[in-house]
Amino acid sequence: MWALAHTFALAFVYWIAFKIIMRLDMPNYSVYLVTAMFPWAWLAVGAIGGARSFVGNAPLVKEMGVAHVIFPLSNVMQEMMHFVFALPVVIAWVVLAGGYPPSVSWLWQIPVMILLQVAFVYPIALGCALANAYVRDIEPLLGIGFSLLFFATPMVYPLSIVPQPLHGYLELNPLHALMQSWRSVFMQGALDLPLMALAGGFALAAGAVAWLLYRKLAPRVGEVV
Amino acid sequence: MTPALMCEDLWKTYQRHRAIGVKSLLLGADTPRETRFSREWALSEVGFEVPRGRSFGVIGPNGSGKTTLLSILLGTVQEDRGRVSLNGRVASLLELGAGFHGDLTGRENVFLYGSILGMRLAEVRQRFDRIAEFSELEDAIDTPLRTYSAGMVARLGFSTIINSPAEILLIDEVLAVGDTRFQAKCHQALREFRARQGTLVIVSHNMKELNEVCDEGICLELGRVVDAGPIARVVVRYQERMAAMAPGKAAGGAPGNR
Numbered sequence: 001m002w003a004l005a006h007t008f009a010l011a012f013v014y015w016i017a018f019k020i021i022m023r024l025d026m027p028n029y030s031v032y033l034v035t036a037m038f039p040w041a042w043l044a045v046g047a048i049g050g051a052r053s054f055v056g057n058a059p060l061v062k063e064m065g066v067a068h069v070i071f072p073l074s075n076v077m078q079e080m081m082h083f084v085f086a087l088p089v090v091i092a093w094v095v096l097a098g099g100y101p102p103s104v105s106w107l108w109q110i111p112v113m114i115l116l117q118v119a120f121v122y123p124i125a126l127g128c129a130l131a132n133a134y135v136r137d138i139e140p141l142l143g144i145g146f147s148l149l150f151f152a153t154p155m156v157y158p159l160s161i162v163p164q165p166l167h168g169y170l171e172l173n174p175l176h177a178l179m180q181s182w183r184s185v186f187m188q189g190a191l192d193l194p195l196m197a198l199a200g201g202f203a204l205a206a207g208a209v210a211w212l213l214y215r216k217l218a219p220r221v222g223e224v225v
Numbered sequence: 226m227t228p229a230l231m232c233e234d235l236w237k238t239y240q241r242h243r244a245i246g247v248k249s250l251l252l253g254a255d256t257p258r259e260t261r262f263s264r265e266w267a268l269s270e271v272g273f274e275v276p277r278g279r280s281f282g283v284i285g286p287n288g289s290g291k292t293t294l295l296s297i298l299l300g301t302v303q304e305d306r307g308r309v310s311l312n313g314r315v316a317s318l319l320e321l322g323a324g325f326h327g328d329l330t331g332r333e334n335v336f337l338y339g340s341i342l343g344m345r346l347a348e349v350r351q352r353f354d355r356i357a358e359f360s361e362l363e364d365a366i367d368t369p370l371r372t373y374s375a376g377m378v379a380r381l382g383f384s385t386i387i388n389s390p391a392e393i394l395l396i397d398e399v400l401a402v403g404d405t406r407f408q409a410k411c412h413q414a415l416r417e418f419r420a421r422q423g424t425l426v427i428v429s430h431n432m433k434e435l436n437e438v439c440d441e442g443i444c445l446e447l448g449r450v451v452d453a454g455p456i457a458r459v460v461v462r463y464q465e466r467m468a469a470m471a472p473g474k475a476a477g478g479a480p481g482n483r
Contacts, residue, residue, distance in 0.1 A: 064319075
């Protein structure tokens with residue numbers, strides 16, 4: 001409940017700041033904001049919460065022998081549920097405030113995007129959880145990192161107003177690919193396959209890194225948390 | 226018949242200066258010294274086996290490696306050398322309140338803990354009445370766990386694992402907080418568990434408890450097995466060694482001398 005309100009409040013603040021104060025000339029800016037803010041909250045809160053998951057559940061890790069992969073997964077799933085609860089509100093906003101036609105194809109496009117997002121977020125959460133068990137500074141650093149990434153990703157501004165030399169970099173940003181894929185579903189009723197492929201490629205790479213980390217670091221997690 | 230639990234030539238070392246921050250990673254840490262609580266080998270050459278239906282006591286002074294040994298048996302800590310094998314479903318009670326959540330009621334916690342122990346929902350349901358009855362918590366079973374005393378938490382934890390379908394129990398020094406009568410009830414339940422061919426490994430500083438519950442045991446000192454055999458003998462020798470080391474009776478010194 002409060003997670004929902006928090007994300008909406010942030011979207012409202014950015015809307016005031018950019019639409020009212022900075023006079024950003026962009027139609028349906030509020031829809032642009034809201035459709036990516038909720039996937040972002042899932043990503044950032046899931047990854048940061050996931051990073052804390054071994055250390056925060058130390059008794060379970062140390063004394064109960066619960067499989068390690070469960071802990072970050074529970075954070076990712078919890079944020080997924082928050083997102084699912086937010087979906088009706090997001091859809092209502094897209095349709096009522098934005099005037100976009102509701103699309104039947106959302107019924108399968110949204111689940112596909114949810115799967116992509118899980119595949120994207122889980123390796124990040126698992127990798128951060130493993131790293132954070134050994135080096136506790138990961139968690140606060142992750143908070144800073146996601147704040148920077150938030151503005152390094154076209155979240156509150158459209159890619160089109162970014163100066164040309166920076167375009168290339170931003171287009172390669174897998175976070176942008178993921179967020180823009182979500183917008184494409186809500187605002188065009190279509191899956192943006194090239195962007196989804198980029199996000200999926202990043203998810204695979206992150207998965208490989210997380211798997212290597214897991215192989216290397218998981219056996220001693222019980223000793224270091 | 227294969228023993229329920231076996232370990233062979235276990236060696237374990239911990240990183241003594243754990244990397245807990247960027248600072249220590251960058252600056253490194255000072256050279257570690259060998260002391261009672263910080264030595265190279267937490268466990269060395271530890272080996273024993275426990276046949277099905279037996280219970281095994283582990284004794285030794287603080288810092289001798291008892292908890293490390295249980296953690297290795299449970300699999301939360303990995304041995305560096307040696308071999309461990311357990312044949313059967315394992316349940317552990319290594320720390321008071323591990324696996325419980327303070328905001329949930331006792332009843333909900335039994336379900337939570339049961340699922341962590343690997344029980345299915347139907348299994349917990351089927352056993353719940355027995356668990357609640359054993360714990361004697363009565364109406365308190367429906368109040369949040371954070372209102373419980375340590376003894377009540379121990380009651381709930383012990384009642385759950387003793388009524389779980391586990392074939393091997395690992396228990397680390399948690400019964401000490403229960404009152405005398407409940408402890409006696411636990412000992413009775415552990416003897417019945419053993420009679421059902423259950424296997425128990427228990428760490429305790431309560432020698433009377435060990436004598437009542439265990440058949441055999443080992444004594445660890447500085448990570449090594451210094452004594453093994455029938456529990457009564459291990460306990461007596463341990464008490465003799467401890468008495469010899471007691472303050473004021475330092476080796477060679479007359480009582481009362483500094």
